[in-house]
Amino acid sequence: MTALPSLPAPTVAGLARGLARGEYSSVELTRACLARIAAGQPALNAFVTVTDESALAAAAAADAARAAGHAGALTGVPIAHKDIFCTEGVLTTCGSKMLSGFVSPYDATVVRGLKAAGTVMLGKLNMDEFAMGSSNETSFFGPVRNPWDPTKVPGGSSGGSAAAVAARLAPAATATDTGGSIRQPAALCGITGIKPTYGRVSRYGMIAFASSLDQGGLITVSAEDAALLLGPMSGFDPRDSTSVDSPVPDYAATLGDSLEGLTIGLVREFFDKGLDGDCGQRVREAIAVYERLGAKVREVSCPNLPLSVPTYYVVAPAECSSNLARFDGVRFGHRCESPRNLADLYCRSRGEGFGAEVKRRIMTGTYVLSAGYFDAYYLKAQRVRQLISADFARAFGECDLLLGPTAPTTAFGIGEKNDDPITMYLNDIYTIGANLAGLPAMSIPCGFAGGLPVGLQLIGPHFSEARMLNAAHRYQQETDWHLRVPSAWA
């Protein structure tokens, strides 16, 4: 590997300060990122598209804006977008052959918001196909590798986002989370991930997997970085009826608040026999840190939470089977060669364009919605979903935040779980609950087990992002797990 140019600061917050002080320009910073991306791409495969030219142009524009006195807090900070977000004039693949030639005619609201805040887009990040996967192995563009151990998966579906930030190819990245797709890869790659409350971030321009669960968020080095970037991508969007019209607080303003009196709930069901011993130990150590910071800890129970995986695997496929119907080869996306008739056009375009996991979920979803099965599966799953939400609501009557593991194990080997989808699905057992209940949740690094990062999950009540970021930030001031970089990428 050629010598890697290093980034002048480890975090977005640090880079933003350096840019503000004129220590370096955005063009210089962007060039450094692009050089790291070029060096990292063969080993990690984190990017689907690198937008060198437009990145440098945007960086130059950011520098000019700064020179003219128009710079905001994030002006000139390079970031990358998960390839699920539509980006005008740029390939937007969603990790699928189906969209391998799709250039979006418009920007997602998230992309627009971060662009307006002055960030510079470096490129589009690899992901599991249509965000369906927990290992980034379902991508049409090949698996992404974990920077801590290239034989391991980075997690998924936002595997490209997590690997790119963990290897410091990009200072921060957008991501999405339907059942853990931000938090699990953040945990497996030793960085910070936040999935906001459902409705906090507009889904417009975010290619839908399961509309009632999907939520855009961030993968960053630190909670402070997440606090800086979350504001510009949050808020009510008239183009998304499910986005919530409530004011967006200044997340950075309350990062340093005391945790004295904070009540932390430990969900009994999270510390089950599926949790790896070392991982559990790291989580308990992190809890001890919180106790030192003044938080009170109590055990709570969410008895229906163990049903979250089967519930999720009814609701999410049901929605995806409908959401992905638009990929029919008629107007955009992959179209088969010389179709004989309409049915042939549909069958072959979709048969060729979708990978195995996507097809499995479309078929599952079609089944659970079909006449005669709807009540037994879809309706029942919706009822269980309400029970799970009620469990969380009850828990938040007793505590301010829930803490637990993000994933049951550290990163597993590439190819290791490909034979049995159920084993793969169980990787999201601790994360899915927050999606079903629409709650904000984070994963922050809390140590290592066997040389691989372990993630600590925080779950808060609806719209408690500020408090959650505050709790994560205070922990990160006591520890440096989030600043650890794999030696090859230091």
Place this chain on the structure above:
Amino acid sequence: MEWETVIGLEIHAQLATRSKIFSGSATAYGAEPNTQADLVDLGYPGVLPVLNGEAVRMAVRFGLAIGARIAPRSVFARKNYFYPDLPKGYQISQYELPIVAEGALEIVLDDGTRKRIGITRAHLEEDAGKSLHEGLPGVSGIDLNRAGTPLIEIVSEPDMRSAKEAVAYMKKVHTLVRYLEICDGNMQEGSFRCDANVSVRRKGADKFGTRAEIKNLNSFRYVEKAINFEVERQIELIESGGKVVQETRLYDPDKGETRSMRSKEEANDYRYFPDPDLLPVAVGPEVIESLRATLPELPDEKAARFVREHGLSEYDAGVLTASRELGAYYEDVVRIVGHDPKLCANWVMGDLAAFLNRDNLEVGQSKVGSAALAGLVTRIVDATISGKIAKEVFEAMWETGDGADAVIEQKGLRQITDTGAIEAAIDEVMAKNPGQLADYRSGKDKLFGFFVGQVMKATGGKANPAQLNELLKKKLAG
């Protein structure tokens, strides 16, 4: 064997919103293909629907007009199926919780009796695009201008017992949506169309027969013909030992027959489920009351008022309220004339309607406006002209655009009310027809009409008929 026909209609009325139900594209008809379809209508990756509040308000107004219950919370659902004119692979509709539930309308049967037709529900949904085949050899074109146009689907109970009743009901709904100004009612452009569910059963049977659904009927005439054909087909089928199968059929207007499109087994499983992209629609009591206040006088209320206040027959009142414009025209005439509403009604339903019909015009396009017609009626009432001459005057008004007085003056049509002039004409006629006069005087009373005709002829039709009668009787008596 006596058979009973059972019919239920699903009427699709396009709501007259300016933009589509879930996007900002225009809904105007007749634009170049695919020029009124934005990314949302095209179902692009990542786009989301946003509900047009005006469509909701229109649906609520319809519900209030049929005395229905307005759902405080209704839910949009996805109806999933693949078709090229359906870019998302699903249609956003309402399924379990429609916005309008349980209403009714009354229709008037041929014998004048009224019949209540129940309306099960009315729900909001988006229209699909159109497949184009003409002028495109070997391929099909897709025009998505119509995709996403708001529709209200009005589902009746199976309360109709003949094609005539079905047409009467459909006309009633058609009138109502235009009164409410929520649909332009243009059937040729597909703004108002229906599917008919038709079955037959033996008179007295308590169970319904198996039904066939005839799709996409876009004229009242087709509805009547298609249903009548379908009823005959089903009866013949059963009487010859066959069985009606549940299926979807298409009406072919050229051949005047229905034919099978797809059977129940081939029917799609639409896999309805609540659309997670849209919040449930909440309509509170205040909203309902404020929309109720915007309702115009509805056709039935207006007709009842015409009977009550103008002394019109129910039939006349029904004709005059068939469209809001016609009712307004008639009321204008009455208001200006100031009395004789029955005479005004006769002119509106008679000569005016005939000329509109002849020239294929809507009442709003009439060449004789309500004030002009009122001017004409006033001249009949004040005996300036007779009713018969008035017809001639009306035709001239229609052709020239002139007012009644101008036409009467130009053509010298003023009625003769001068007793001396009428007597002179009578004397002349009597002198010319001594034979008839003798016959009359010897008892042939019927010849009175002959003399009236001759005098009228002599006066160019302008003699005042009442005066003429009186004077003629006196003179003939000798």
